[in-house]
Amino acid sequence: MPTPSTDRIELWDAETTYVIGHQRPDTDAIASALGYAWLLTQSGYDSIRAVRCGQPGEQAQFALKRFGQIPPAFLPSVAVVFAHITESQASVSPEAPLSDALDRFSSGEQVVPVVGENRVPVGIVTPLALARSFSKRLRGNSHESEPTCREIAEKATMYRERERIADHRNQVLRSEENSVLIIDDNGLYVGMAEQKALLAPPRAKLILVDHNELSQAVTGAEEADIVGVLDHHRLGNPPTASPIPFTVDPVGSTSTLVAEKCRDRTLEPPPSISGLLLSGILSDTLVFKSPTTAARDRAAAAWLANICRLDMHQYGAELLHASSGLGAKPLADILDGDRKGYEMAGVNVSIAQVEVTGMQELPARIPEIVAAMDDTIGRENIGLFCLMVTDVVTGESRMLVRGQSRLVAAIPFRHMGESLYDLGDIVSRKKQLVPALVGIMETYS
Ligand SMILES: [Mn+2]
Numbered sequence: 541m542p543t544p545s546t547d548r549i550e551l552w553d554a555e556t557t558y559v560i561g562h563q564r565p566d567t568d569a570i571a572s573a574l575g576y577a578w579l580l581t582q583s584g585y586d587s588i589r590a591v592r593c594g595q596p597g598e599q600a601q602f603a604l605k606r607f608g609q610i611p612p613a614f615l616p617s618v619a620v621v622f623a624h625i626t627e628s629q630a631s632v633s634p635e636a637p638l639s640d641a642l643d644r645f646s647s648g649e650q651v652v653p654v655v656g657e658n659r660v661p662v663g664i665v666t667p668l669a670l671a672r673s674f675s676k677r678l679r680g681n682s683h684e685s686e687p688t689c690r691e692i693a694e695k696a697t698m699y700r701e702r703e704r705i706a707d708h709r710n711q712v713l714r715s716e717e718n719s720v721l722i723i724d725d726n727g728l729y730v731g732m733a734e735q736k737a738l739l740a741p742p743r744a745k746l747i748l749v750d751h752n753e754l755s756q757a758v759t760g761a762e763e764a765d766i767v768g769v770l771d772h773h774r775l776g777n778p779p780t781a782s783p784i785p786f787t788v789d790p791v792g793s794t795s796t797l798v799a800e801k802c803r804d805r806t807l808e809p810p811p812s813i814s815g816l817l818l819s820g821i822l823s824d825t826l827v828f829k830s831p832t833t834a835a836r837d838r839a840a841a842a843w844l845a846n847i848c849r850l851d852m853h854q855y856g857a858e859l860l861h862a863s864s865g866l867g868a869k870p871l872a873d874i875l876d877g878d879r880k881g882y883e884m885a886g887v888n889v890s891i892a893q894v895e896v897t898g899m900q901e902l903p904a905r906i907p908e909i910v911a912a913m914d915d916t917i918g919r920e921n922i923g924l925f926c927l928m929v930t931d932v933v934t935g936e937s938r939m940l941v942r943g944q945s946r947l948v949a950a951i952p953f954r955h956m957g958e959s960l961y962d963l964g965d966i967v968s969r970k971k972q973l974v975p976a977l978v979g980i981m982e983t984y985s
Pocket of ligand 1: 793824
C-alpha cells in the first residue's frame with residue numbers, strides 16, 4: 541500500500557517543469573499528469589515533475605492504491621511570492637558598531653539589514669543614514685563613542701515571504717527604497733529582496749494536461765509560463781509568448797493521448813503507470829459507454845491492459861464502483877463537485893453532473909437537493925439549473941431540474957415525478973445534453 545502523499549510543495553522552483561491537471565482532479569487528470577511526466581523524463585527531458593492542484597477524487601485514489609502509485613505532490617499555487625526573489629543577505633547585529641555596516645557597504649551591499657538575536661528584525665542601515673551619522677561626528681561630536689547599528693537603523697518596509705508579489709508590486713516600485721526586508725510567517729528575518737528583481741521575477745513552468753483554460757487551472761497560472769498542453773476539451777487557452785507543443789484531440793481521455801505517445805516512441809510504461817493510464821481512459825469513457833469514446837481510446841486501453849495483464853472490462857467495473865454512493869455524499873459535492881455554467885439565448889444555465897452506481901439512493905435525497913438547487917438559483921441568478929445523475933454501470937441518467945417555470949415546462953424528456961426527468965441513455969453533458977438544451981432555450985426563452 542502506498543503511503544498517502546503528504547508531499548506538499550510550499551514553494552515552486554524555476555528549474556522544474558510541472559505537469560499538472562485541472563482543479564478537483566479526476567482520475568484522468570491524475571493519470572495523464574503522472575503518465576506524461578514519465579514519458580517526458582524517459583524521452584530525456586530534465587526536471588519534469590507530475591503534480592496536482594487539489595485532492596484527487598475517490599475514484600482516482602482507488603486507482604492510485606490499486607497500482608501502488610504514490611500520488612503526485614500537491615502544488616497549491618504557482619503565483620510568484622517574495623521568497624522567489626529573496627536573497628539571504630547577511631545582517632549586522634543591533635549592538636554592532638556602525639563601522640560594521642560601513643564594511644558591508646564597501647563590499648557592495650546597498651542596504652544593510654539590522655537583525656537581533658533569534659532573527660528579530662530591527663531595521664535597515666542605508667548609505668544615507670550612515671553619511672548623516674558621520675557628518676554629525678565630523679562636525680564636532682567626535683568625542684562621543686561610535687554609535688551602534690541600532691541607533692541609526694531606520695524602519696524597514698517588510699513583506700512576508702509567502703505574500704504574492706502581484707499584490708504589492710506597485711507599492712514597492714513606487715517606494716524609494718532599493719530593497720525591502722523579507723520576514724517569515726513568524727515575523728523573523730529571512731533575507732532581502734531588491735526592488736529591481738520585481739520587474740523580472742522568475743515564472744513557474746507548467747505543462748497543462750486534461751485542461752487548457754486558466755479558469756480550471758492551478759492558482760496563479762496566469763503568472764506562469766505554459767510550456768505545453770495535452771488535452772481533449774474545447775479550446776479556452778490563453779495566448780503564449782512563444783510557440784509551445786500543443787495537442788488537443790477529440791478523444792475520450794487525455795490518458796489516451798499519453799498512451800499513444802508512449803506507443804509511438806516504443807516506450808512501454810511500467811505497470812503502475814500503465815494501470816493508471818488505463819484507469820484514466822476507463823473513467824472518462826465510462827468503460828467505453830460514453831458517446832465521447834473513440835476507437836483510439838479502445839486501442840490505447842487494450843495496449844495498456846495487456847501491459848498490466850488486466851481484464852479491462854472487469855477492472856473498469858471495479859473502478860466505476862469506487863466512488864461512494866449518493867447516500868453518503870455531502871450535498872455540496874453533489875451540486876458543486878462538477879458543475880458548469882453556460883449562457884443559452886441570454887439565460888444563465890447551470891448543469892451539474894454526479895456519477896452513481898445505481899439509482900436506489902436518489903429518491904431519499906431529492907427534497908434536500910431540490911431545496912439546495914433553489915438556493916443556488918436565487919444566489920447566482922440562474923434561469924435553469926439541471927443536475928444529471930448518471931449511472932456509470934448501466935450508462936443511463938436521470939435529471940433534476942429547477943428554474944423558471946416556462947423553461948422547466950419545455951424540458952424535452954420524460955417527466956418521472958416532482959422535478960425529476962428520465963434522460964435514458966444520455967451520459968455526456970458536453971456532447972448530448974447541452975446541444976439538446978440549446979435547442980429548447982432558443983425556442984422558449
Ligand atoms: Mn479527461
